[in-house]
Amino acid sequence: DAKTTQPPSMDCAEGRAANLPCNHSTISGNEYVYWYRQIHSQGPQYIIHGLKNNETNEMASLIITEDRKSSTLILPHATLRDTAVYYCIVRPFVGTYKYIFGTGTRLKVLA
Amino acid sequence: DAGVIQSPRHEVTEMGQEVTLRCKPISGHDYLFWYRQTMMRGLELLIYFNNNVPIDDSGMPEDRFSAKMPNASFSTLKIQPSEPRDSAVYFCASSLGTARLREQYFGPGTRLTVT
Numbered sequence: 001d002a003k004t005t006q007p008p009s010m011d012c013a014e015g016r017a018a019n020l021p022c023n024h025s026t027i028s029g030n031e032y033v034y035w036y037r038q039i040h041s042q043g044p045q046y047i048i049h050g051l052k053n054n055e056t057n058e059m060a061s062l063i064i065t066e067d068r069k070s071s072t073l074i075l076p077h078a079t080l081r082d083t084a085v086y087y088c089i090v091r092p093f094v095g096t097y098k099y100i101f102g103t104g105t106r107l108k109v110l111a
Numbered sequence: 112d113a114g115v116i117q118s119p120r121h122e123v124t125e126m127g128q129e130v131t132l133r134c135k136p137i138s139g140h141d142y143l144f145w146y147r148q149t150m151m152r153g154l155e156l157l158i159y160f161n162n163n164v165p166i167d168d169s170g171m172p173e174d175r176f177s178a179k180m181p182n183a184s185f186s187t188l189k190i191q192p193s194e195p196r197d198s199a200v201y202f203c204a205s206s207l208g209t210a211r212l213r214e215q216y217f218g219p220g221t222r223l224t225v226t
Binding site for chain 1 (some may be wrong): 115142144153154155156159161166167181202206208213214215216217218219220
């Protein structure tokens with residue numbers, strides 16, 4: 001079973017920040033939080049990952065709470081091309097290579 | 112790099128027929144994953160390989176499904192005999208075990224329809 005809980009859907013206005021929450025209250029100390037997204041009919045695409053510090057790359061920012069029980073993916077200026085299903089996954093950084101995908105959040109960016 | 116290549120992109124077959132899906136991972140990647148995606152069950156990991164050796168096949172639904180990786184640049188997922196409930200999109204992904212991020216790169220998928 002997936003170890004994460006996400007809202008099933010969200011809307012965001014184009015040009016605004018999209019904040020996608022994820023609950024992972026049972027996360028272990030050696031587990032990282034990964035985010036992937038799946039644009040319609042394509043394979044999932046890696047976005048970002050983190051352990052306990054906030055992370056930023058060219059695609060997004062990841063904010064992880066101090067207790068690590070939840071996180072938020074931030075798309076700073078959402079565009080129509082960001083419309084996709086966003087998956088939050090927790091996985092140990094060493095050991096298993098398995099991802100367990102949950103149901104994700106379907107983000108719709110509105111013009 | 113061409114990315115992960117899957118073929119065919121679409122497959123329509125009749126119940127009872129054998130179906131073979133193919134995958135070419137990114138050159139140099141040592142992990143290969145097969146996933147299945149349906150509306151009802153979402154994205155499920157079926158099996159994954161490391162250096163051509165199957166590591167975990169616990170997600171393979173039943174004996175009708177088999178996967179092989181004869182070399183580092185090719186893998187197949189075979190369904191024999193196929194059933195309508197096997198209709199899904201099948202994704203192949205590859206990963207580099209020594210990479211810092213260890214992210215998985217997914218192919219475009221094969222949409223299988225069994226009538």
